[in-house]
Each structure stands twice: as structure tokens, then as C-alpha cells.
Ligand SMILES: Nc1ncnc2c1ncn2[C@@H]1O[C@H](COP(=O)(O)OP(=O)(O)O)[C@@H](O)[C@H]1O
């Protein structure tokens with residue numbers, strides 16, 4: 481059943497009163513594919529990401545997802561319990577601000593471990609072992625496993641949030657400006673780590689970023705947004721090296737300060 485996309489978005493619009501959040505957006509995402517949504521601040525990236533990840537009901541349009549049994553399901557027609565189960569097991573969501581995706585006052589190990597418990601793992605030894613493995617994979621020393629993320633640096637918190645999201649091996653991960661709040665030196669290292677994990681796990685990812693370097697490094701395909709609408713999509717190298725739309729040309733030539 482891999483002849484169907486994993487995620488199918490059709491005619492999605494979101495209005496905040498009479499302000500446009502995003503307008504008539506369609507996209508398909510395939511298993512193992514990384515799509516970057518780029519555009520300047522206020523272009524509708526976060527609105528769209530929230531609409532397709534069921535965090536914000538769109539004003540119009542549909543979002544469907546291919547379940548593990550192969551069935552395409554309309555996410556906004558799914559029951560709340562089933563949708564929550566899907567979000568917990570098959571999906572991840574990496575927030576720009578790690579505090580939004582972590583429990584700041586429980587230990588690093590528990591932040592990772594409780595995700596496993598949420599998908600049914602009950603054996604303490606296995607949970608601890610898997611949590612240790614994942615802390616290692618995101619380069620957090622095992623001597624920090626019992627510390628709380630509020631005592632961590634921004635970069636460490638973000639790496640912990642990534643471990644918490646990936647420990648259940650989701651098929652689809654949404655990321656909103658995952659390197660956005662970090663120092664430039666920390667960003668590069670995190671991006672490298674993220675790219676390795678996405679490749680190793682064969683994840684499908686929708687990543688929102690205003691930073692074209694992030695899109696270049698992580699994504700296979702790019703969607704460019706302006707004023708809530710899609711202006712151009714294509715393979716990442718094609719869009720960045722040979723942009724067709726005047727707006728994308730401006731964006732790429734950094735004339736636009738985004
Ligand atoms: N909760 C909200 N209420 C009203 N307007 C909003 C809200 N969130 C976003 N917007 C507006 O929707 C547009 C798109 O915003 P957003 O999706 O946050 O863009 P981006 O993530 O690309 O910066 C902007 O004009 C923004 O002001």
C-alpha cells in the first residue's frame with residue numbers, strides 16, 4: 481500500500497476572523513519524505529502546520545492520513561480518542577520552544593520513558609534501557625538522566641524533546657522552527673543530529689522554517705508560502721538553485737530579511 485501518500489492535504493484554508501492564516505493549500509507527503517515549508521514571518525507556515533497536524537481545525541479543506549493498516553482516513557472526521565492515540569503513537573511534534581514539548585519538572589529519563597509507557601510498555605528495565613539509549617543518541621550524557629530539563633541548556637532541551645518524540649519510532653513528525661531559538665553554533669550541530677536521525681529512521685517530516693539553510697540540509701522538497709498561499713513547490717535543490725517565481729527568487733537571494 482505504498483502507492484498512496486502518507487498524508488494528503490486538500491484545499492486547506494484557515495481564517496482568523498477576516499484575517500487570512502492560510503488559503504487553499506494542497507500537498508501530498510510520502511513515507512520517508514521530508515517537506516520544508518518556508519516563507520517569511522507571517523506567511524502562514526505555523527497556521528498550516530497546525531491545521532495539518534490536527535492542532536487547529538481549518539476553516540475549510542480536508543486532511544487525510546494513511547493508517548498503518550493502509551486505510552486513508554479523514555483526520556477531522558476521526559473520533560477524539562482515536563486521533564489522540566494516533567498522535568501519541570504514529571506522530572511526533574517538535575515545538576520551537578522545547579518547554580512546550582517537554583515536562584520541565586520531571587527527569588530527562590522520565591520525559592523519554594513516559595512516551596514508551598503511553599504506547600503500552602510496562603517493563604521498567606526496558607523503559608530505562610531504551611531511555612538511556614535515546615539520551616545517548618541525542619548526545620545527552622547518562623549522568624544527566626535524573627536531572628530535570630529546566631536545568632538544561634536550550635540545545636540540550638531541544639535534543640531531549642527530539643528524543644521524547646522519536647523514542648516511539650513515529651512515522652510522521654511535524655517540526656516548527658526546530659532550531660529557531662538556539663545560538664547559531666548550537667543550531668548547526670542540532671541540524672546535523674536531526675538529519676542523521678531522520679535518515680536512520682526513514683521518517684516522514686513536515687518542517688516549518690524561515691531559514692533556507694535548514695530547508696536545504698533537511699528536506700527533499702520545499703513549499704514556499706506568501707500571504708497564506710503557496711507560491712512555489714519543488715525539489716529542494718531545484719527551488720533553491722533555480723527558483724521560478726519572483727518571490728522565491730527574492731527569498732533565495734536574501735533580499736528579503738526573514
Ligand atoms: N491566533 C491568531 N489570531 C489571529 N491571527 C493570527 C493568529 N495566528 C496567526 N495569525 C495571523 O495569521 C497569519 C499567519 O501567521 P502564522 O501562521 O503564524 O505565520 P508564520 O508561522 O509563517 O510566521 C499572520 O497574518 C498572523 O498575524
Ligand SMILES: [Mg+2]
Nearest residue numbers: 522525526527
Ligand atoms: Mg511560525
